Amino acid sequence: MSSPRVVALGGGHGLFATLTSLRSLTSEITAIVTVADNGGSSGRLREEFPIFPPGDLRMALAALCSDDEWGRSWAEIMQYRFTSDGPLDGHAVGNLLLAALWDRDEDPIEGLDRVGALLKVVGRVLPMAGEPLDIEAIFLDQGEKKTVRGQKEVATTTGRFESVKLIPENPKARPEALAAIAQADWITMGPGSWISSVLPHLLVPEQVIALSNSPAKKILLLNLDDVHTGEFSGRSALDHIAAVAKLAPELSFDFVVADTSLVQDPQAAELLGEKVSTQGGELLVGDLRLQGSANHHDTKKLTSLFAHIAGKTLVG
DSSP states (O other): OOOOOEEEEEOHHHHHHHHHHHTTTOSOEEEEEOOOOOSHHHHHHHHHSSSOOOHHHHHHHHHTSOSSHHHHHHHHHHHOBOOSSSTTTTOBHHHHHHHHHHHTTOOHHHHHHHHHHHHTOSSEEEESSSSOOEEEEEEEETTEEEEEESHHHHHTOOSEEEEEEEESSSOOOOHHHHHHHHHOSEEEEOOSOIIIIIGGGGGOHHHHHHHHHOOSEEEEEOOOOOOOOSTTTTOOHHHHHHHHHHHOTTOOOSEEEEEGGGGOSHHHHHHHHHHHHHTTOEEEEEOOBOTTOSSOBOHHHHHHHHHHHHHHHHHO
16 A cells, blocks of 8 residues: 555644654655644744744644755755854754745745755655734733734743634635645644644634545544643643544544553543544544653654554554
C-alpha cells in the first residue's frame, strides 16, 4: 500500500511534534496551521505588516524539511533567533524570510511553497484561513466573566474557559486546505494549546464541513496531563473532548489518543473510554511523554503510535 495522505491540524510545538512523527511514515503530509498568534516575533511583525503570523508556519516547515544536509542546515537557519540589544532581538530568521516574501506582494501560499522548496520539505504547509486572525475568549473568574483578546493574552489568562471565537468571525478557508482534506486518508488534530491552537480549526465553517464530510480516518491527540498555568490548565481529558464536540458536534474521531497520565485513575479511565466509544471512536492509551518534560510528546513514541494506527487501518 502507498503512503497515506495525511492532513495535520494544529499549531506551535504540538503540531511540530506531530509532523516530526508522521514524516517517518509518509511523505504525503499537509500541515494546516492556526494563524492567530500575536506574541513574540510574530506579533511584532504583525504590528508592522498586514501579514499572517509566521511563527507557527515556520515551525511546521522546519518539522518537514528534508533529512539531508541541505534541508537540516536550512531548518536550523530558519529556526535561528537573533540575540541583540536592538530591534532584531528575538526575531527568527524564518519569520523574517516569510515576512519579506509576503511584503513583496507574493501570495501567502506561494511564499510558503517557495520556502518549502528551499528546505526541500516533505509535504506542504498551509494557513488555516485566507486572512490573519485574532482570538477572543471568555473566562469565568471568581464568578465574573472576563473577555480576553489575543493569543498570548488567552494563553496566560487564569479562570475557567467558557467560549472562544475568531476575529473576524467565520473566516474563509483556503481552497488548497479544503482540497487536501478532501483527499486525505488520515486527519490528525492536536496536541497543543487547546484554546489557541486546536479549537480555532473548528471555527472556520468551510473547514469544519470538509472535515465532517471527509471519509479519512480522524485522530484526536489529547494533551499530556501537565500542570501549566493559563488556557486549559486543570481541565480533564473529557473536558478537552467536550470542547471539541461543542464547537463541531457533527465531527467524529476514529481514534482518540491519550497518554497514560490521563488514565491513572480507574474511574477517569472508564469514563474516558465510554465517552470515546459512545462517539464511535477507539481510545488508544500509551506512554507518550518525552522523558524529563512536563508537557511535550516524544516524537519517536508518537511515530510508534502512528505505525500502530496504520496497522489497524490496514486491517480494518
